[in-house]
Amino acid sequence: MYGSWAGRKACAAFGAMAVLALASCTSTDGGGRAEGTRADGGRPAGSGPYWVDPRTSAARQVTAYVRDGERENADLIRRIAGRPVGEWIVPEDPEASVAGVTGAAEKAGRQAVLVLYNIPHRDCGQFSKGGAADGGAYREWLEGVARGIGDRRATVVLEPDALLHLVDGCTPEEFHEERYDLLKGAVERLKRQPGARVYVDAGNAGWQTPDALREPLRRAGVEEADGFAVNVSNFQTTEASTDFGRRLSAEVGGKPFVIDTSRNGNGPYDGGDPALDWCNPPGRALGEPPTTDTGDPLVDAYLWVKRPGESDGDCRGGPKAGEWWPRYALELARASD
Numbered sequence: 001m002y003g004s005w006a007g008r009k010a011c012a013a014f015g016a017m018a019v020l021a022l023a024s025c026t027s028t029d030g031g032g033r034a035e036g037t038r039a040d041g042g043r044p045a046g047s048g049p050y051w052v053d054p055r056t057s058a059a060r061q062v063t064a065y066v067r068d069g070e071r072e073n074a075d076l077i078r079r080i081a082g083r084p085v086g087e088w089i090v091p092e093d094p095e096a097s098v099a100g101v102t103g104a105a106e107k108a109g110r111q112a113v114l115v116l117y118n119i120p121h122r123d124c125g126q127f128s129k130g131g132a133a134d135g136g137a138y139r140e141w142l143e144g145v146a147r148g149i150g151d152r153r154a155t156v157v158l159e160p161d162a163l164l165h166l167v168d169g170c171t172p173e174e175f176h177e178e179r180y181d182l183l184k185g186a187v188e189r190l191k192r193q194p195g196a197r198v199y200v201d202a203g204n205a206g207w208q209t210p211d212a213l214r215e216p217l218r219r220a221g222v223e224e225a226d227g228f229a230v231n232v233s234n235f236q237t238t239e240a241s242t243d244f245g246r247r248l249s250a251e252v253g254g255k256p257f258v259i260d261t262s263r264n265g266n267g268p269y270d271g272g273d274p275a276l277d278w279c280n281p282p283g284r285a286l287g288e289p290p291t292t293d294t295g296d297p298l299v300d301a302y303l304w305v306k307r308p309g310e311s312d313g314d315c316r317g318g319p320k321a322g323e324w325w326p327r328y329a330l331e332l333a334r335a336s337d
Helices: 015-025 057-067 071-081 094-107 135-149 173-190 210-219 238-251 326-334
Strands: 112-116 154-158 196-201 227-230 257-260 299-303
Touching: 057 071, 057 326, 071 326, 094 112, 094 135, 094 154, 112 135, 135 173, 154 173, 154 299, 173 196, 173 210, 210 238, 227 238, 238 257, 238 299
Parallel strands: 112 154, 154 196, 196 227, 227 257, 257 299
Antiparallel strands: none
């Protein structure tokens, strides 16, 4: 349900060439500057630590609207394009891809937010099915991710849904032991990179109770991680997510957490089939901008892990998971007034 990289291969810049390629890959407003970014190559406004990728679908959409004279729509999408969002790492050539992203962020004096979503048997055959072929392939892919990070700073959200699909029974029992081993191994491997902060995905306030997650999080290596992530790609309010995170933190030794606030401005949707309330629900809005200034010592950051405007899947008229959907992006931005 979370796939967000599928439609992002256009204008990709990889490896050491990524930093140099940003200028040529980025759409511009006619004055040589990317719409939704600034001339500093992805430095967000204010003092936030996270990098704004100038090549996102949102940034290109702003440029297209400006070109077509749709200034009002361009201004709306700038609310997305000007914010740092998660970089969902593709299976192909992870070392070069991650090095490109983290290198560009470092050049801008910031850090990237990386989302690793390649666990075997991902999403139980649903909208975002896929993942590495097996445990060996996943470990090899992860090694590439770690080498790509190097000694640069990065915040890593580890495998959305992977843990929760063990808890809710969606993932067959035969794969449970391997998945716990892969998640714990991923935490241990990533934490060998000195600038990496790692947060294990732990679902959302509307899904499972904190006590149901205590042992699964422990087995997934949360003790060695920097913390856990809640509300990834979901719509639970920041207040509800904070309460859920605090209660879960008490179950796992006081670990801090991050909250995905990308689309939670109007809270969750409850007007349709409950089984699809998470999938492109109408009437949602952008949430708090990404920041580490949360006012709560247990909340390390508000992040936009899910990339606003990218589809959850081919429901409610949307394209396949991860593809840019301008209509939905406009609705999110407009509802944020």
